[in-house]
Amino acid sequence: MEITLEVNGVPHTVVVDPRISLLDLLRERLELTGSKKGCDHGQCGACTVLIDGRRALSCLALAVAQEGSEITTVEGLAGDGQLHPLQAAFLEHDALQCGYCTPGQLCSAVGMLAERGPSAVTEELTGEPELTAAEIRERMSGNLCRCGAYPNIVTAIAAVAR
Amino acid sequence: MKAFGYARAADPADAVARFRPGTMYLGGGTNLVDLMRLGVAEPEALVDVSRLPLSGIEPEGDGLRVGAAVRNSDLATHPLVRERYPMLARAVLAGASGQVRNMATVAGNLLQRTRCPYFQDVSKPCNKRRPGSGCPAIAGDHANLAVLGHSPACVATHPSDLAVALVALEARVHVTGPGGTRVVPMPGLHRLPGDEPQRDTVLEPGELVTAVTLPAPPPGASLYRKVRERASFAFALVSIAAVLDVAPGGTVAGCRIALGGVAHVPWRAERAERVLRGAPAGEEAFLRAAEAELEGAEPLPRNAYKVPLARNLIVRTLLELTP
Ligand SMILES: Cc1cc2nc3c(=O)[nH]c(=O)nc-3n(C[C@H](O)[C@H](O)[C@H](O)COP(=O)(O)OP(=O)(O)OC[C@H]3O[C@@H](n4cnc5c(N)ncnc54)[C@H](O)[C@@H]3O)c2cc1C
Numbered sequence: 325m326e327i328t329l330e331v332n333g334v335p336h337t338v339v340v341d342p343r344i345s346l347l348d349l350l351r352e353r354l355e356l357t358g359s360k361k362g363c364d365h366g367q368c369g370a371c372t373v374l375i376d377g378r379r380a381l382s383c384l385a386l387a388v389a390q391e392g393s394e395i396t397t398v399e400g401l402a403g404d405g406q407l408h409p410l411q412a413a414f415l416e417h418d419a420l421q422c423g424y425c426t427p428g429q430l431c432s433a434v435g436m437l438a439e440r441g442p443s444a445v446t447e448e449l450t451g452e453p454e455l456t457a458a459e460i461r462e463r464m465s466g467n468l469c470r471c472g473a474y475p476n477i478v479t480a481i482a483a484v485a486r
Numbered sequence: 487m488k489a490f491g492y493a494r495a496a497d498p499a500d501a502v503a504r505f506r507p508g509t510m511y512l513g514g515g516t517n518l519v520d521l522m523r524l525g526v527a528e529p530e531a532l533v534d535v536s537r538l539p540l541s542g543i544e545p546e547g548d549g550l551r552v553g554a555a556v557r558n559s560d561l562a563t564h565p566l567v568r569e570r571y572p573m574l575a576r577a578v579l580a581g582a583s584g585q586v587r588n589m590a591t592v593a594g595n596l597l598q599r600t601r602c603p604y605f606q607d608v609s610k611p612c613n614k615r616r617p618g619s620g621c622p623a624i625a626g627d628h629a630n631l632a633v634l635g636h637s638p639a640c641v642a643t644h645p646s647d648l649a650v651a652l653v654a655l656e657a658r659v660h661v662t663g664p665g666g667t668r669v670v671p672m673p674g675l676h677r678l679p680g681d682e683p684q685r686d687t688v689l690e691p692g693e694l695v696t697a698v699t700l701p702a703p704p705p706g707a708s709l710y711r712k713v714r715e716r717a718s719f720a721f722a723l724v725s726i727a728a729v730l731d732v733a734p735g736g737t738v739a740g741c742r743i744a745l746g747g748v749a750h751v752p753w754r755a756e757r758a759e760r761v762l763r764g765a766p767a768g769e770e771a772f773l774r775a776a777e778a779e780l781e782g783a784e785p786l787p788r789n790a791y792k793v794p795l796a797r798n799l800i801v802r803t804l805l806e807l808t809p
């Protein structure tokens with residue numbers, strides 16, 4: 325089936341088999357290998373991208389269902405030769421070891437910082453909570469890191485959230 | 487994965503008109519796409535209902551109408567849900583991850599399948615996946631499976647957090663299908679396994695969920711509590727949605743209790759509720775109520791821990807709700 329979608333601001337028209345995931349379309353057809361395949365089952369977050377500005381798992385999204393969507397991958401975060409503030413913060417705070425989970429962490433954090441409202445650890449449901457370390461941890465719990473770089477990931481995100 | 491056709495439905499009538507045997511509706515895909523990849527689901531065609539114009543949340547009478555395609559994250563953060571149905575917001579926020587909640591729809595969440603390890607492994611027998619093939623969980627890994635209402639054919643649990651809150655709130659599920667439209671009350675959408683564990687719900691083939699309506703919130707204070715193996719991004723071992731209304735004299739004027747993680751359905755604890763109504767609110771009555779409910783429990787060798795866990799969770803939660 326033919327679909328048209330925008331990836332990092334560039335329109336693409338591609339013919340896809342309905343079986344292929346958005347992740348495989350990005351990695352294998354559009355040669356955007358930044359998004360990673362950790363589990364292919366929604367359990368690790370390594371494949372996180374932004375779909376129409378919201379963080380989502382590209383391994384569980386069918387490519388064929390993305391007609392008309394605007395996708396942002398880790399390759400699309402930096403603009404005009406300038407790192408995204410979160411990318412800069414990850415470097416500054418040493419928020420990675422092997423780096424495999426990093427593209428997913430970055431896309432997830434960008435999406436997370438744009439979200440409003442409470443999380444599971446927010447005490448007052450109706451207010452806008454401050455992004456404490458506990459809030460960041462809960463909101464980023466869909467992104468696993470085998471290297472256990474969590475403390476620095478939280479520090480880097482907190483530095484940008486401020 | 488087996489080849490399948492794909493079409494995006496324009497409206498609910500178009501979705502139903504496109505339904506044929508072998509067709510499945512696609513919501514956010516967070517459960518269905520995974521099951522297709524595992525070979526557990528093999529639809530011949532997908533009809534995408536995730537972008538149907540069913541994504542509104544609006545007041546209706548003293549209650550609320552939630553479209554079937556509302557994303558879980560939008561449900562949990564909607565101002566009316568946070569203000570009037572805090573237990574519902576809490577239940578949704580307790581489930582999955584930010585990314586999954588952004589994709590998952592209300593209908594898809596209610597209709598997600600069990601996480602029983604054998605159901606998800608096509609190399610194993612499983613009565614739910616292949617009727618008549620047997621249930622290896624009974625003699626095998628059932629550590630997170632049912633203690634209430636199970637049958638010799640299947641001991642699976644329903645994994646949804648949202649459904650537990652909706653049972654306690656007595657939500658109604660609106661469906662439209664080849665046979666017309668109808669309203670299915672909760673509890674009542676999900677069914678016990680009996681000798682047909684392949685049927686999770688009372689929905690007929692081709693029936694499309696269009697909305698969930700909530701009556702006015704019941705009086706009293708409410709809580710959703712979830713016990714799990716890690717603090718976030720894990721399914722419930724046992725969860726509870728509870729509402730408690732204590733009269734000025736200290737007796738229980740009204741209560742609602744639903745349990746997750748214990749049965750093939752989000753379990754309404756009616757026996758406990760009967761014991762509580764009119765009883766003096768306090769630890770003694772709460773324990774009696776919890777024990778009355780769990781008298782019917784038939785734990786398996788490796789999930790017996792769920793019985794004291796559920797009992798303590800009921801008592802603790804009700805104590806916390808007592809003014
Ligand atoms: C890693 C992970 C962790 C998770 N943790 C939790 C958790 O802790 N708690 C929890 O509650 N959930 C959890 N989930 C499950 C998640 O909430 C469900 O996968 C999700 O809600 C399903 O919604 P969906 O829209 O993606 O459904 P889909 O996957 O698209 O569909 C699910 C089923 O519903 C049917 N369907 C969809 N829409 C309709 C409709 N309108 N009418 C009729 N049938 C329809 C489909 O045919 C399919 O059978 C987790 C999921 C993952 C991947």
Ligand code: SF4
Pocket residue numbers: 600602603604605611612613614615620621622623624631639640641642683
């Ligand atoms: S408990 Fe149910 S889902 Fe699990 S193996 Fe047995 S029949 Fe299958």
Ligand code: FES
Pocket residue numbers: 360361362363364365366367368369370371372381382383384
């Ligand atoms: S690869 Fe998508 S969540 Fe792991």
Ligand code: FES
Pocket residue numbers: 419420421422423424425426468469470471472473
């Ligand atoms: S840095 Fe190695 S997995 Fe996170």
